[in-house]
Amino acid sequence: MYINSVQVINYGPLENFKVNFKPNCLNIIEGSFGHGKTQLFGALLIPLVGEKVVRKHKDSDSPNATISISTTHKNITQKNELNYIEDNFFYKFSSIGPFNHENPMEHQEDISYYHTFTPLFLSPEETKVNLSIDVKDIELISHLIMDDTEALKMWNDIVNTYLIKYLSEWDKNFIHVSHGLEQILKLIKVVCIHAKNKLNSPIVIDGSFMTLSSDASKVIFSILSAYSKSIQIILFTLSSLEIDNSYLVAKLPENRGDYTHQFLMILDIIAVLC
Secondary structure, eight states, rough: OOEEEEEEEEEEEEEEHHHHHHHHEEEEEETTSSSSHHHHHHHHHHHHGGGGGGOOOOOOOOOOOOEEEEEEEEEEEEEEEEEETTEEEEEEEEOOOOOSSOOOGGOOOOOOHHHHOEEEOOOOTTTTOOOOOOHHHHHHHHTTTTHHHHHHHHHHHHIIIIIHHHHOOTOOOOOOOHHHHHHHHHHHHHHHHHHHOOOOOEEEETTTSSSSHHHHHHHHHHHHHHHTTTOOOOEEETSOOOOGGGEEEEESOOOOOOOSSEEEOOOOOHHHOO
């Protein structure tokens, strides 16, 4: 399953914004602080977790709001749409695909693949992840970036400086690492978990690289771009970072305007993602 697009209307600082994604690719969305990255990340979460991550304005003049997510799985395109109208939420679902003449009973139009193959969400600043790394994890990452000599060298430095010592300790004593390295290990662990479980769902990442050095960011981009050749990855990141523009699918608008009366969403990311 992969995500075709997400569109939001009257949602946080985004009045009407749509972004299209590519399957089996690293899809990067750029935006400055406070311009809607976490809001759009949350828009992908709301159909899965419901109103508990939503804050609504009580203003009677608040406009209607819409979140619409389009997905494709096995030539079947579906749309999950959440509408906020007059202080109430309404869910709309549609599914369309080729008719199977040999097995008509195969069609299950009432099943949402977005909920069946739930994307793996990660916010490195907030999400709690078991950072234990084993030999197979190290081998997986090394294999992914084997053609990127610069990134591979940096990864080997991390392995030799931190991880080899950890693996040699029978009681697995806690290793104190920097905040930046902790973010790297979280991202790496999520990729390893996804690969080990042979998941077919997209990976959606918010807020990464905020505290990483340029070299560390290069390692992560190398890992994500390599893994995205078989899995869709959606990454929200800052406009100030240097990235390969071939992965850039959207830039969030800089003009935020007055959105105090628009529908707003906030995420209790720790509660939702841990």
